Amino acid sequence: MNSSMIRRIGLALAAPTAAVLFATIASSIFLVIAGSNPFTAYGDMFEYGSRLEIQVDILNRATPLYISGVAAAIGFRMNLFNIGVEGQYRLAAIVAAYVGASVSLPAFFHIALILIVAMLVGGAYAGVAGVLKVSRGVNEVISTIMLNAIAISGLIAWLVREWQAGGTVDATGANLGIGTEPIDESGLIPNINSWLELFTREIGKGKELTGVLLVAVAVGVLYHIVLNRTRFGFDLRATGINPFAARAGGVNDKRMVLGAMVLSGVVAGLVGMAEIAKLGRFNPNFVGNLGFAGIAVALLGRNHPGGIAIGALLFAFLDTASGVLQVTGSASREIVFIMQGIILLAAVIAYEVVQRYRIREEARMASTLLAGEAEE
Amino acid sequence: MTNAIELIGITKRFPGVLANDNVNLTVKEGEIHAVCGENGAGKSTLMKILYGMQPADEGVMRLFGRELSFSSPNDAIDAGIGMVHQHFMLANQLTVLENVILGAEPTKSAGLINFDEASSHLEEVGKAYGLTVDPNDLVETLEVGERQRVEIIKVLYRGAKVLIFDEPTAVLVPQEVEELFRNMRELKANGATIIFIDHKLEEVLEIADTITVLRQGKTVATVKPQNVTATDLAELMVGSELPKPQISESSNNNTIALALEEVSVLGDDERPLVDDVSLSVNKGQIVGIAGVEGNGQHELVGAILGTQEIDSGSISLMGEDISNQSVRDRRESGLGYVPQDRQDEGLLLTAPLWENAALGHQTLRPFSNGWRQWFIDKVGSRSQTEMIREKFDVRTPNIDVSAHALSGGNQQKLIVGREMVAQPSVLVASHPTRGIDVGAQASVWQQIRDARSAGLATLLISADLDELIGLSDSIVVMFRGKIVARLNPSEINPRSLGAFMTGAALETES
Structure with a gap:
C-alpha cells in the first residue's frame, strides 16, 4: 500500500516535471538561436526571483492566477469549457468597485459586500452561458467567447463612462483620470505583510503582499472540499466523466451544467479583487488576460487544487522574474511567453502519456491478480 | 476450391x-x-x-x-x-x-x-x-x-x-x-x-x-x-456443462410492484417507439421482455427509469405514480437499474471502484451523510464497496483502482452488486449477462434468483433466449414497439419464442 502510494505520487509529479524540463531545454535552444546565453538568462531570473521583494510580486501575481485557474477547473471537471472567465471577472470587478465606492460601512462588512457583489455578478454572467446551453443547446465555448466581447468592449466600456468619478483628483491630490469613484479605505482588503514577516525579514521598498492571497487559499480549500467531499461535487465529476451513466444514476444533467457554470463564474468574480485592493477603484489600466492565463494554469495543474497552485506560482515566477532580463539585457523578455507555451503543450502531452501508462498498469495489476488466483 | x-x-x-x-x-x-x-x-x-x-x-x-x-x-x-x-x-x-x-x-x-x-x-x-x-x-x-x-x-x-x-x-x-x-x-x-x-x-x-x-x-x-x-x-x-438458468418454485405474492399502463413513447418523426404498452411485475416475480433489438425495449427501459419522456400513459412503482418523477426520485423510491451497456451507461471508467459503487445511490446512506445527505461519506462508501466486492466476488486488487482496470465480468458483478445491496423493490435489468464469461454469468443469475426469492420484482430484458426462458416467470414479446404476445416460459422454447420475436408467429395466427 505504502509503496503503491509513493508510486502514484511519483507518477503524478513525473508529467509536470518532464514538461518543465523539456520546456527549459527547448527555450534554451531558442535563446541560443537568438544569440543569448541561456545559462546567464536563467541565472539572472533565479537570482532576481530569490529576492524577498520579488517573491512578494510573484505571490501577488500568482493570487489572481490561482483563483482564475480554479474557476476554469470547475468547468473542466464537468467537461465545460468556460472561456468566459475573462469577461466575468472584469465585469464583476467594475460593478463591485462601483457598489463598493457608493457605500461606507465598517471594514468587515464593506469588504464582504464587495466580494459578494463580485461573486454574484460573475456567477450571473456565467449563468447566461449556462442557461443558453441548457435551454437552447448553445455550446458554452461559443457563448462565453461572445459574452467576453460583450462584457469587455461593450458593457465595461459603457459602464466606465457611466460611472466616471465626479472629482478629478483623489484624496492625495493625484489626478484621477478615467475610472470609477475611489473606494473608501475600509473597503480595501489590507496587505498581509506582517504575516509574511513572521517568517522573513521586513519587506521593504513599499511592497505589499495582497490580502486576497487568503481569499485564494480559502477558494482552493473550498474547491477541494466541494468537489471531493460533497454530493454536488460527486455529481459534477460523474457528469464530467460519463454524462450517460450520471443520468442513469439520477443526476439531473441540466441542473449540473447550470450549477457548474454559475459556480465557475462565482469564483471568476473574485479574480479581480487583488487589483481592486491595489488600485482602490476600476480604471482602464485594470489588469487583463487573467482569465485566459487561468485556463493555462488549470491545464497545467490538472484541475487539482495543489497542482493549480504550483502552476500559478510557476507562471507568476516567469511573468515576474522575466522583468530582470530587460535590465541585464541577457535575453529578450519575450522568451518567457515561449516557455509558458511550451510548458503547457508539453504538460498536456505528458499527462496523456502518464495517464495511459497508469491505466495499463492498473489493468495489468488486476489481471495478474486473476491469473494468480487461477493457479491456486 | x-x-x-x-x-x-x-x-x-x-x-x-x-x-x-x-x-x-x-x-x-x-x-x-x-x-x-x-x-x-x-x-x-x-x-x-x-x-x-x-x-x-x-x-x-x-x-x-x-x-x-x-x-x-x-x-x-x-x-x-x-x-x-x-x-x-x-x-x-x-x-x-x-x-x-x-x-x-x-x-x-x-x-x-x-x-x-x-x-x-x-x-x-x-x-x-x-x-x-x-x-x-x-x-x-x-x-x-x-x-x-x-x-x-x-x-x-x-x-x-x-x-x-x-x-x-x-x-x-x-x-x-x-x-x-x-x-x-x-x-x-x-x-x-x-x-x-x-x-x-x-x-x-x-x-x-x-x-x-x-x-x-x-x-x-x-x-x-x-x-x-x-x-x-x-x-x-x-457447452453442455453450462449452468442453465433454472427457476425454483414461484414466489410470486400478487403485490404489484411495477405497473405500466398504456405507455407510449413517440420518436422524433412522431412514429411510436413504444406503442401502448401495459404490463405489471409483481413482487417476487421476474417478467422477461423478448424482442429483436430495436423494437422499443430500449425506450421502454428509459421510460421506466425516467431518462426517456413518455407521451402518454402512466407508470407506477409500489402503487405510487412515478410518471413525472425525476430519475433520482425514482431511484430513491427503490428502482434498481442494470444498464444494457455497462461502460456507456453504468460506469465512470476513470473513477475508482468505490465511487462507481456509489453511483446511482449517492443520495443514500452509507454513501452520503450530513445535512440532507449533502456530503459524500468516504468511509461508508468504501466499506460498502468492500462488502460488494466480497459478496459479489468482484476480482480486483483493491477498491481504489479505476473501473477501467476490471474485466467485463467483474465490472458487471460490481454493477449488479451495487444495485442489489441497495435492496431495490424493482430491478430493471437490461442484458445483465451480455458479454461476460460463464462464471460471472452464473453468478449474476444466482443473484437475480436469490433476490427474487426475497421478493424483488424484476423486469428482465435479454437477447439470450435461454436466459429469458430459464429465469422468467412470464415473458412478453415486443415487436415494433407493441407487446405482441404474453407467454408462459414453461410452454415455449427458444425456437418458438424466436418466431414471436420476428413477427412470424403473429402472421400465421391472424
Whole structure:
C-alpha cells in the first residue's frame, strides 16, 4: 500500500516535471538561436526571483492566477469549457468597485459586500452561458467567447463612462483620470505583510503582499472540499466523466451544467479583487488576460487544487522574474511567453502519456491478480 | 476450391480475459462461412484481428495462401478484405455516391473529384453483384436495409473479395433479412467470399455453407449446416456443462410492484417507439421482455427509469405514480437499474471502484451523510464497496483502482452488486449477462434468483433466449414497439419464442 502510494505520487509529479524540463531545454535552444546565453538568462531570473521583494510580486501575481485557474477547473471537471472567465471577472470587478465606492460601512462588512457583489455578478454572467446551453443547446465555448466581447468592449466600456468619478483628483491630490469613484479605505482588503514577516525579514521598498492571497487559499480549500467531499461535487465529476451513466444514476444533467457554470463564474468574480485592493477603484489600466492565463494554469495543474497552485506560482515566477532580463539585457523578455507555451503543450502531452501508462498498469495489476488466483 | 482465409492459432489476450485462445478458422473461396457463438465468445475480437483493427498476440493469418499481417484496416482493405459494420458508418447528409467514394475518391487534375468515373464504377459494381440503390439519394432518406446495401457497395467499391458481415441482421426486420440473404447469395454467385458473424441459429442454418462455432475464445467445432440441428448448434455454443438458468418454485405474492399502463413513447418523426404498452411485475416475480433489438425495449427501459419522456400513459412503482418523477426520485423510491451497456451507461471508467459503487445511490446512506445527505461519506462508501466486492466476488486488487482496470465480468458483478445491496423493490435489468464469461454469468443469475426469492420484482430484458426462458416467470414479446404476445416460459422454447420475436408467429395466427 505504502509503496503503491509513493508510486502514484511519483507518477503524478513525473508529467509536470518532464514538461518543465523539456520546456527549459527547448527555450534554451531558442535563446541560443537568438544569440543569448541561456545559462546567464536563467541565472539572472533565479537570482532576481530569490529576492524577498520579488517573491512578494510573484505571490501577488500568482493570487489572481490561482483563483482564475480554479474557476476554469470547475468547468473542466464537468467537461465545460468556460472561456468566459475573462469577461466575468472584469465585469464583476467594475460593478463591485462601483457598489463598493457608493457605500461606507465598517471594514468587515464593506469588504464582504464587495466580494459578494463580485461573486454574484460573475456567477450571473456565467449563468447566461449556462442557461443558453441548457435551454437552447448553445455550446458554452461559443457563448462565453461572445459574452467576453460583450462584457469587455461593450458593457465595461459603457459602464466606465457611466460611472466616471465626479472629482478629478483623489484624496492625495493625484489626478484621477478615467475610472470609477475611489473606494473608501475600509473597503480595501489590507496587505498581509506582517504575516509574511513572521517568517522573513521586513519587506521593504513599499511592497505589499495582497490580502486576497487568503481569499485564494480559502477558494482552493473550498474547491477541494466541494468537489471531493460533497454530493454536488460527486455529481459534477460523474457528469464530467460519463454524462450517460450520471443520468442513469439520477443526476439531473441540466441542473449540473447550470450549477457548474454559475459556480465557475462565482469564483471568476473574485479574480479581480487583488487589483481592486491595489488600485482602490476600476480604471482602464485594470489588469487583463487573467482569465485566459487561468485556463493555462488549470491545464497545467490538472484541475487539482495543489497542482493549480504550483502552476500559478510557476507562471507568476516567469511573468515576474522575466522583468530582470530587460535590465541585464541577457535575453529578450519575450522568451518567457515561449516557455509558458511550451510548458503547457508539453504538460498536456505528458499527462496523456502518464495517464495511459497508469491505466495499463492498473489493468495489468488486476489481471495478474486473476491469473494468480487461477493457479491456486 | 482454394482457401480464401486461413487463421491458425490466433491468440489474443486482454487484461483479465483470454479473448481468443488458439483459434483456427479456414474459409474457402466463394463460400458463406458463419462464425457463431455467444456474446463474449470472441467472435468480434477475431474479426477485429482479421480486419486489422487489433494485432493478434500469437498466430498466423493467410489470405489466398499468402501470409499477411495487418497493422490497420487500410492494410486489410488493400488486401481485399472488407467489413460491413453492424452500426452503419455513413454520413447522413451525403448522397449514396458520396458515401461510397468517401475516403477513396477518384480525382481529376487539380484535385477535383471525378464524379463521372465514380458513378460509372459504382454502376459496374452494382451490376456485377446485383445490388441496386440510387446513387443520388441522400442517405438520410434510406431505409435501414438500403443503408446496409450502401455499406456493402462501399466495401465492394474498394475491391473487397472477402466480406465480413458483423451481425448484419441485428438491425433488420424479417423482410429485410430475406432481402439481405438474397444479396449475400448473389454476392457468392459472383465469386465473393463471405464471413458472417451471428448468433441467431435459424439464420445461420439458412444461409451458411460452413459454420464455425466459438466458445469462450476457443474454436469448438466446424460443421456443415445440413449435418446439424439448431439444438446441436446451441449446445456447441453454450457447452453442455453450462449452468442453465433454472427457476425454483414461484414466489410470486400478487403485490404489484411495477405497473405500466398504456405507455407510449413517440420518436422524433412522431412514429411510436413504444406503442401502448401495459404490463405489471409483481413482487417476487421476474417478467422477461423478448424482442429483436430495436423494437422499443430500449425506450421502454428509459421510460421506466425516467431518462426517456413518455407521451402518454402512466407508470407506477409500489402503487405510487412515478410518471413525472425525476430519475433520482425514482431511484430513491427503490428502482434498481442494470444498464444494457455497462461502460456507456453504468460506469465512470476513470473513477475508482468505490465511487462507481456509489453511483446511482449517492443520495443514500452509507454513501452520503450530513445535512440532507449533502456530503459524500468516504468511509461508508468504501466499506460498502468492500462488502460488494466480497459478496459479489468482484476480482480486483483493491477498491481504489479505476473501473477501467476490471474485466467485463467483474465490472458487471460490481454493477449488479451495487444495485442489489441497495435492496431495490424493482430491478430493471437490461442484458445483465451480455458479454461476460460463464462464471460471472452464473453468478449474476444466482443473484437475480436469490433476490427474487426475497421478493424483488424484476423486469428482465435479454437477447439470450435461454436466459429469458430459464429465469422468467412470464415473458412478453415486443415487436415494433407493441407487446405482441404474453407467454408462459414453461410452454415455449427458444425456437418458438424466436418466431414471436420476428413477427412470424403473429402472421400465421391472424
